[in-house]
Amino acid sequence: xxxxxxxxxxxxxxxxxxxxxxxxxxxxxxxxxxxxxxxxxxxxxxxxxxxxxxxxxxxxxxxxxxxxxxxxxxxxxxxxxxxxxxxxxxxxxxxxxxxxxxxxxxxxxxxx
Amino acid sequence: xxxxxxxxxxxxxxxxxxxxxxxxxxxxxxxxxxxxxxxxxxxxxxxxxxxxxxxxxxxxxxxxxxxxxxxxxxxxxxxxxxxxxxxxxxxxxxxxxxxxxxxxxxxxxxxxxxxxxxxxx
Numbered sequence: 001x002x003x004x005x006x007x008x009x010x011x012x013x014x015x016x017x018x019x020x021x022x023x024x025x026x027x028x029x030x031x032x033x034x035x036x037x038x039x040x041x042x043x044x045x046x047x048x049x050x051x052x053x054x055x056x057x058x059x060x061x062x063x064x065x066x067x068x069x070x071x072x073x074x075x076x077x078x079x080x081x082x083x084x085x086x087x088x089x090x091x092x093x094x095x096x097x098x099x100x101x102x103x104x105x106x107x108x109x110x111x112x
Numbered sequence: 113x114x115x116x117x118x119x120x121x122x123x124x125x126x127x128x129x130x131x132x133x134x135x136x137x138x139x140x141x142x143x144x145x146x147x148x149x150x151x152x153x154x155x156x157x158x159x160x161x162x163x164x165x166x167x168x169x170x171x172x173x174x175x176x177x178x179x180x181x182x183x184x185x186x187x188x189x190x191x192x193x194x195x196x197x198x199x200x201x202x203x204x205x206x207x208x209x210x211x212x213x214x215x216x217x218x219x220x221x222x223x224x225x226x227x228x229x230x231x232x233x
Binding site: 003 | 116147156157158171173174209212216217219220221224225226
């Protein structure tokens with residue numbers, strides 16, 4: 001299936017700010033403001049942390065923020081904490097047939 | 113508290129069948145669209161199927177069209193995925209996920225912990 005392109009891994013020290021990119025096409029990220037981000041600790045349920053490009057669900061830390069420019073969406077984690085170590089996936093609605101939406105390839109965030 | 117509890121995964125032979133179930137609680141199930149999302153070993157997430165609140169409308173990824181059937185029982189707050197003619201490439205952890213509204217264009221705001229399906233090659 002088609003996937004959005006994310007870096008395989010990003011790392012940072014506690015307190016630092018990191019950014020994860022998510023590159024799509026004019027059929028998904030570039031045309032819709034329906035980009036979401038999910039945090040996934042292996043073995044646990046994925047958690048929605050950003051929706052509609054930059055909105056945060058209730059209860060999600062303000063250290064998480066989202067943005068979009070053209071075909072690329074970004075997730076920024078500021079004040080990196082040990083608990084942020086997890087896999088992160090972006091997700092976008094798509095106009096491509098045969099699939100409802102597309103997910104990113106996933107980024108492993110490591111806190112050094 | 114919203115809870116989504118998947119069950120029904122396990123070992124299945126190629127060409128075989130399995131039925132996954134998802135027990136939902138903590139919200140008014142009949143108001144929300146639901147979906148099944150899978151993650152194959154070492155790979156990313158893939159939405160395989162979604163269903164409208166009434167069950168009247170459903171969606172399937174090309175990879176499972178004609179083999180999988182999604183259904184729901186709003187009286188008992190249950191979501192199902194009937195999987196037939198299973199293939200090795202269906203091996204994955206299957207997650208039950210709730211949309212944040214009745215629309216399948218919206219984000220999935222709650223997920224279960226997943227159930228593992230293993231179809232050996």
